[in-house]
Amino acid sequence: MGNDSAGRIESALRSWAGTAPPGARLPSTRALVAQYGASPVTVQKALRKLSALGIVETRPGVGTFTRSVRPGSPADFGWQTAALGTPRTRAGALSSTQRASVPDAIQLHSGYPARELLPERLVRAALIRAARTDAALTRTPASGLPALQAWFASQVAAATPPGLAPPSPREALIIAGSQSGLSSIFRALVGPGQPLVIESPTYWGAILAAEQAGVVLVPVPSGPVGPEPEEVERAFALSGARAFYAQPNFANPTGAQWSRETGQAVLDIVRGRNAFLIEDDWAHDLGIDTDPAPLIGHDHDGHVIYLRSLTKSVSPAMRVAAVIARGPARDRILSDRAAESMYVSGLLQSAALDVVTQPGWTTHLRAVRQQLKTRRDLLAESLRDGAPDVDLHQLPPGGLNLWARLPDGTDVHHLVRECESRGLIIAPGTEWFPAEPSGPHIRLNYSCEDPARFPDVGRILHQAMSLAR
Amino acid sequence: MGNDSAGRIESALRSWAGTAPPGARLPSTRALVAQYGASPVTVQKALRKLSALGIVETRPGVGTFTRSVRPGSPADFGWQTAALGTPRTRAGALSSTQRASVPDAIQLHSGYPARELLPERLVRAALIRAARTDAALTRTPASGLPALQAWFASQVAAATPPGLAPPSPREALIIAGSQSGLSSIFRALVGPGQPLVIESPTYWGAILAAEQAGVVLVPVPSGPVGPEPEEVERAFALSGARAFYAQPNFANPTGAQWSRETGQAVLDIVRGRNAFLIEDDWAHDLGIDTDPAPLIGHDHDGHVIYLRSLTKSVSPAMRVAAVIARGPARDRILSDRAAESMYVSGLLQSAALDVVTQPGWTTHLRAVRQQLKTRRDLLAESLRDGAPDVDLHQLPPGGLNLWARLPDGTDVHHLVRECESRGLIIAPGTEWFPAEPSGPHIRLNYSCEDPARFPDVGRILHQAMSLAR
Numbered sequence: 001m002g003n004d005s006a007g008r009i010e011s012a013l014r015s016w017a018g019t020a021p022p023g024a025r026l027p028s029t030r031a032l033v034a035q036y037g038a039s040p041v042t043v044q045k046a047l048r049k050l051s052a053l054g055i056v057e058t059r060p061g062v063g064t065f066t067r068s069v070r071p072g073s074p075a076d077f078g079w080q081t082a083a084l085g086t087p088r089t090r091a092g093a094l095s096s097t098q099r100a101s102v103p104d105a106i107q108l109h110s111g112y113p114a115r116e117l118l119p120e121r122l123v124r125a126a127l128i129r130a131a132r133t134d135a136a137l138t139r140t141p142a143s144g145l146p147a148l149q150a151w152f153a154s155q156v157a158a159a160t161p162p163g164l165a166p167p168s169p170r171e172a173l174i175i176a177g178s179q180s181g182l183s184s185i186f187r188a189l190v191g192p193g194q195p196l197v198i199e200s201p202t203y204w205g206a207i208l209a210a211e212q213a214g215v216v217l218v219p220v221p222s223g224p225v226g227p228e229p230e231e232v233e234r235a236f237a238l239s240g241a242r243a244f245y246a247q248p249n250f251a252n253p254t255g256a257q258w259s260r261e262t263g264q265a266v267l268d269i270v271r272g273r274n275a276f277l278i279e280d281d282w283a284h285d286l287g288i289d290t291d292p293a294p295l296i297g298h299d300h301d302g303h304v305i306y307l308r309s310l311t312k313s314v315s316p317a318m319r320v321a322a323v324i325a326r327g328p329a330r331d332r333i334l335s336d337r338a339a340e341s342m343y344v345s346g347l348l349q350s351a352a353l354d355v356v357t358q359p360g361w362t363t364h365l366r367a368v369r370q371q372l373k374t375r376r377d378l379l380a381e382s383l384r385d386g387a388p389d390v391d392l393h394q395l396p397p398g399g400l401n402l403w404a405r406l407p408d409g410t411d412v413h414h415l416v417r418e419c420e421s422r423g424l425i426i427a428p429g430t431e432w433f434p435a436e437p438s439g440p441h442i443r444l445n446y447s448c449e450d451p452a453r454f455p456d457v458g459r460i461l462h463q464a465m466s467l468a469r
Numbered sequence: 470m471g472n473d474s475a476g477r478i479e480s481a482l483r484s485w486a487g488t489a490p491p492g493a494r495l496p497s498t499r500a501l502v503a504q505y506g507a508s509p510v511t512v513q514k515a516l517r518k519l520s521a522l523g524i525v526e527t528r529p530g531v532g533t534f535t536r537s538v539r540p541g542s543p544a545d546f547g548w549q550t551a552a553l554g555t556p557r558t559r560a561g562a563l564s565s566t567q568r569a570s571v572p573d574a575i576q577l578h579s580g581y582p583a584r585e586l587l588p589e590r591l592v593r594a595a596l597i598r599a600a601r602t603d604a605a606l607t608r609t610p611a612s613g614l615p616a617l618q619a620w621f622a623s624q625v626a627a628a629t630p631p632g633l634a635p636p637s638p639r640e641a642l643i644i645a646g647s648q649s650g651l652s653s654i655f656r657a658l659v660g661p662g663q664p665l666v667i668e669s670p671t672y673w674g675a676i677l678a679a680e681q682a683g684v685v686l687v688p689v690p691s692g693p694v695g696p697e698p699e700e701v702e703r704a705f706a707l708s709g710a711r712a713f714y715a716q717p718n719f720a721n722p723t724g725a726q727w728s729r730e731t732g733q734a735v736l737d738i739v740r741g742r743n744a745f746l747i748e749d750d751w752a753h754d755l756g757i758d759t760d761p762a763p764l765i766g767h768d769h770d771g772h773v774i775y776l777r778s779l780t781k782s783v784s785p786a787m788r789v790a791a792v793i794a795r796g797p798a799r800d801r802i803l804s805d806r807a808a809e810s811m812y813v814s815g816l817l818q819s820a821a822l823d824v825v826t827q828p829g830w831t832t833h834l835r836a837v838r839q840q841l842k843t844r845r846d847l848l849a850e851s852l853r854d855g856a857p858d859v860d861l862h863q864l865p866p867g868g869l870n871l872w873a874r875l876p877d878g879t880d881v882h883h884l885v886r887e888c889e890s891r892g893l894i895i896a897p898g899t900e901w902f903p904a905e906p907s908g909p910h911i912r913l914n915y916s917c918e919d920p921a922r923f924p925d926v927g928r929i930l931h932q933a934m935s936l937a938r
Contacts, residue, residue, distance in 0.1 A: 023626025077796030131596035316608035327546030
C-alpha cells in the first residue's frame with residue numbers, strides 16, 4: 001500500500017507542479033501527510049521520486065519547490081565587462097587558510113583553533129541567556145554596548161602602568177570582527193594612495209584590507225623580537241607614512257613577540273613622526289610561554305590604535321571585536337563604521353560580554369594555554385624528527401602557528417601540492433608577504449587538527465620536500 | 470541570596486570608591502569576605518561588576534584599585550590634526566533617526582518598528598535552538614550559509630514569472646545588514662569619482678554609504694509612482710552613469726511604490742545603457758495595501774542587483790541581509806565583502822533562517838500588515854484633523870513612514886525644535902535629499918510609538934507649525 005500511496009501522491013503533485021510557476025513552494029511534508037492520509041515516509045518517497053525526475057527540488061531546511069528551469073538561452077553577462085571596468089584590487093582573493101576542509105586529510109592550513117579549544121559550554125549558555133533578554137530584540141548604539149566597551153577598556157587598563165591614563169569606555173568601539181576594524185582604520189586614518197608601514201611577513205587579512213582601501217604598503221622586515229627600529233625609522237622617513245600596522249605580540253604568522261626595547265623604540269619613532277601605531281593584538285588570549293604586553297598601555301596621546309578580537313578565543317560565530325582609539329582618530333573610525341554597517345548585533349555583544357565575565361573564562365584560558373603548549377611542542381618535535389631540513393628558528397611564545405623556513409630553492413607551491421597528494425594540507429608562506437617572500441616558508445597551524453595526527457606530519461613533509469626542489 | 474549579597478557589597482564599595490582617591494587600593498578579597506560575611510564567589514561577582522562599570526580596576530597579581538583618572542595634564546591630540554588631514558566625507562554623520570530615545574516624548578523619528586511588531590517568540594526560540602547547534606561554534610563561508618542563500622534565492626524565485634530564470638542560491642550573498650551591502654555595491658560596482666543615479670528623496674543611509682565610497686550622486690526626482698522614465702534616461706545620458714540606486718517598493722521615506730509601467734520603462738533604460746539597477750527591497754515584508762513586486766523577477770542578464778534585509782522585520786539584533794547579483798558583479802561584491810569582514814556570524818544566519826521558515830512567520834507577517842494599516846491610518850487621521858495644512862499627498866501603500874509636505878516657507882529645523890519642546894520627536898525631511906530639498910518635509914514613523922499617543926500628534930504639529938513660518 002505504501003507504494004501505491006506514494007504513486008498517488010507523486011501523480012497528484014506532478015499535475016500540480018505542471019501548472020504552478022517554477023520555484024513555487026510545495027506544501028510541507030506535514031501538510032502533505034495530513035492531506036493524503038499517508039505516512040511521512042511515503043510522502044518523502046514521492047518527493048524523492050519527483051526530485052529525481054527533475055520536477056521539484058528540495059532545499060534542505062527550506063522546503064521543496066517546483067524546479068526552476070533556466071531558459072534555453074544562457075544569460076549573457078558580457079555587458080558587465082564594460083560596466084565594471086578592471087578591478088581596482090586583485091579580485092577574488094581567497095586565502096588558502098579559508099579553504100574548505102578536506103575529509104581525512106591532516107589539516108594545518110586553517111586560521112582558527114579546533115572546537116576543543118573553545119569555551120563551548122560558556123558560549124552556548126551565554127547565547128541562550130542573551131536570547132532571553134532585550135538584546136535579542138533591540139538595536140545598539142553605533143559605538144557598541146556600553147558595558148562591553150567598558151570591558152575592553154578595562155582590559156587595557158590592566159596593562160597600563162600606574163600614572164598613565166587607561167582608555168575610557170567610550171574610546172573602545174565595538175566592531176563585528178577585527179577584519180572590519182582593519183578596513184575602517186586603513187580607510188579612515190590612511191586613505192587611498194597614502195603609505196602604510198607594515199611588517200613583513202604579516203597577517204594576510206591586513207594586506208588584503210589595505211589593498212582594498214587603496215593604501216600603498218611600505219614593508220619592513222620583522223624577526224623574532226620585532227623589526228629593527230632603524231628600519232622602521234627609515235621606512236617612515238623615505239615614505240612619509242603616518243601609520244605603522246604591526247602585531248607586537250604573537251604575530252601571525254611567525255608567533256614573534258617584540259622585545260620590550262623594540263616596543264619602546266618603535267613607540268618613540270611613532271611619536272617623533274606624529275604617526276599612528278596600529279597595534280593588532282589578535283592573539284591576546286593565546287599566550288603560551290609569556291603574557292602579551294600591549295603597547296597601548298604606554299600610550300598617552302592617542303598614537304596607538306589598538307585592535308582586539310574575541311573571534312578566535314570565544315567562538316568564530318561570535319563576531320565581536322574592539323578598536324580602541326583616542327582623539328579625532330576615534331571619531332573618524334566611528335564615522336566610517338557607522339557608514340559601513342551602522343551597528344553590531346547587540347545579541348552577540350551581550351553574549352560575548354557574558355562569556356568573558358564568567359569565572360569559567362579564566363579557567364578556560366589557563367587550560368587553552370596548556371593545550372597550545374602541548375600541541376605546539378608535539379608538532380615541532382614531529383618536524384625535528386621527520387623533517388630536519390625544516391628550520392623553525394625558535395618556538396613561538398604564543399599564537400596558533402609554526403612558521404617554518406624551508407631550504408633555499410624549495411618550490412613552495414609545488415611542495416604544498418605534493419603534501420596535499422599525501423593527505424597533508426598546509427598554507428604556503430607567500431600569502432603573508434606584502435611583497436616578494438624573503439625565502440620559502442610554510443605556515444602550520446597546530447591548534448586546528450587532532451594532535452594525534454601530528455607525528456606523521458614531519459615524515460610527509462620530508463617526502464614531499466624531496467620532490468619540490 | 471548570592472545576588473542580594475553581591476548587590477549589597479557592590480553598593481558599599483561603590484560609595485567607598487566615590488570618596489577614595491584615584492588609584493587607592495581596595496581591601497583584599499579575603500578581607501572583604503570576612504568584612505561582609507559573604508563567599509569569595511559573591512565578593513568576586515561584586516568586584517567584576519564594579520570593574521565592568523569602570524569604577525575599579527583589577528591588576529592581576531597586584532590587587533584591585535579605584536580607577537585612576539586621567540593625569541593632570543590633558544592628553545594632547547593636536548598632532549592628529551596634521552596626521553589625519555581633512556576628512557574625505559562629512560565626518561560624524563549621525564542621522565536624526567539614530568537619536569537615542571527621549572523619555573516621555575512621542576517618538577516618531579526612529580527608523581525601526583516597535584517591539585510589538587517583531588516576532589519575539591520566534592526570534593527567542595530560534596536563537597536558543599541555534600545556540601545548541603554547530604552554528605554557535607563554527608565559521609561560515611564568506612558567501613553565507615548555503616541554506617539561507619537558498620532561502621533568499623527562493624524568495625525571488627517566487628516573484629519570477631514562468632520562463633525567466635530565478636537566481637541560484639550561490640547568487641545570493643549573505644551580509645550583516647543591508648548597510649554593508651550598499652557600501653560594498655557602491656565600492657565594487659561604481660567606485661570613487663564615478664556617477665550614480667539616485668532617486669530624490671531617498672534613503673539617507675544610501676546617501677551616506679555612497680558618500681563614503683566617494684561616489685558622485687546624480688539625483689532624479691521621484692514621486693508616488695516612481696521617477697519619470699524620461700528623467701532617468703536624461704540622468705544616465707548626461708552623467709554617463711552605469712548604475713541607478715532605487716527603492717521601487719515602499720520607498721523610504723515616501724512609501725511610494727513604482728507603477729508596473731515605470732518599473733518596466735526603467736528596466737528597459739538600464740538594459741539599453743548596459744547599466745545596473747540597484748534595487749533596495751528594504752520593506753519587502755512591510756506591505757500594507759499591496760504586495761511588493763521586485764523588479765529582479767524580470768531580470769535575466771544580471772542588470773538588477775537586489776538587496777533584502779531581515780533586520781526590520783525579524784529583529785534589529787538579527788543583522789542578516791542578502792545581496793543577489795549575477796555574473797562578474799557577484800564576484801566583485803563577494804570579493805569586497807571578504808576583504809571588508811570575511812564572513813557573517815553563522816549563529817545569526819542560522820537563527821534567521823529558522824525564523825523565516827517557521828509556519829508562525831507567515832501568520833506573523835499577516836498580523837504585522839494589519840497593525841501597520843491601523844497605525845498608518847490613525848496617524849494620518851490625527852494629522853488631517855489636527856494639522857490640515859500638512860499635505861500627505863497619498864497614504865503610503867507600505868513601509869513604516871508618513872512623508873509629509875509642509876506649507877512653503879516652513880523652517881523645518883525650527884519646526885523640529887518646536888515639536889521637541891512640546892514632547893514630539895520627528896525627523897526633518899532634509900536628511901533624505903541627496904541635494905537641496907524640493908520643499909519642507911518631515912518624516913513620521915508610525916510603527917515605532919504606541920499608537921494610543923497618535924491623536925495628540927496633529928495638534929502638537931499644528932501648534933509648532935504656527936511658530937516655524
